Amino acid sequence: MAAQQGHAELTHIPADAIEVWQETGPRRVRQALAAELEKLGFQNPRLAAIHLMVLTQRVSAAFCTGTMSRNGKGLRHRAMHTDTRVDDYIAGLPEWQQDICREVRRLVHEADPDVEETIKRTNRPYFVLDGNICALLGTKDHVNVMLYDRAIVPDPQNIITSGHGNKTARMISVYRDQPIDAPALVELFRHIIADNRLRKSVGPRR
Structure with missing residues (x-):
C-alpha cells in the first residue's frame, strides 16, 4: 500500500x-x-x-x-525490559530521588538494550544482564547506585564515591541537585556488562 x-x-x-x-x-x-x-x-x-x-x-x-538495536543485531523493536515493581519502588521515593532513579534507569538501559529489571533484597531494584549490573537504594538525603563491578572496572572520571576496596560492589552516592555524569556512568555499566559476559563465557572456576 x-x-x-x-x-x-x-x-x-x-x-x-x-x-x-x-x-x-x-x-x-x-x-x-x-x-x-x-x-x-x-x-x-x-x-x-x-x-x-x-x-x-x-x-x-x-x-x-527504532527497529534496529544499537548493536545492530537485526531489525526488530527494542523496548526496555522494565518491571512494574521497580516503578512502584521509585514512585514511593521523594520527587527529587525519583528523578535520579529514573535517570540511572534510563542510562543502564542505554548501556545495553538487553538489560532486565528485577527486585532483590525484598524491595531493592536491580538491573541485570548475565549477572548483576547495579542496584538502587534511596536514603534520607541521597540515592545510592550500587555497582557490581568487583572493583575491577576503570573509573577515569572518578564518579565512584565509596567502596573502593570492596571486591563485590562499589557505590555512587547522588545527592539532591547533583548532576550525573551520564557518559561516564554509561561507560561503567558497559564495562560491567562486558565483564559479566566474559565470566559467563569462561564459566565457574574449578
Whole structure:
C-alpha cells in the first residue's frame, strides 16, 4: 500500500525535476562510490555501489524508526525490559530521588538494550544482564547506585564515591541537585556488562 501510494505521488512530479534530483543527488553519489569501489578491485563497482546504497538506506530507516538495536543485531523493536515493581519502588521515593532513579534507569538501559529489571533484597531494584549490573537504594538525603563491578572496572572520571576496596560492589552516592555524569556512568555499566559476559563465557572456576 505504501509503495503504491509513493508511486502515485511520484507521478505528479515533473520528469525534468526528477532528473535534476538524480543528477545532483543519488546518481552523483553512486558514481563517486563506484569509482572508489573500482579502486578496491570490485569486478562490478557500479552494481556494488547500488547494493551498498540500498543497504545503507535500509539501515538508516531502521534506526530512524527504532527497529534496529544499537548493536545492530537485526531489525526488530527494542523496548526496555522494565518491571512494574521497580516503578512502584521509585514512585514511593521523594520527587527529587525519583528523578535520579529514573535517570540511572534510563542510562543502564542505554548501556545495553538487553538489560532486565528485577527486585532483590525484598524491595531493592536491580538491573541485570548475565549477572548483576547495579542496584538502587534511596536514603534520607541521597540515592545510592550500587555497582557490581568487583572493583575491577576503570573509573577515569572518578564518579565512584565509596567502596573502593570492596571486591563485590562499589557505590555512587547522588545527592539532591547533583548532576550525573551520564557518559561516564554509561561507560561503567558497559564495562560491567562486558565483564559479566566474559565470566559467563569462561564459566565457574574449578
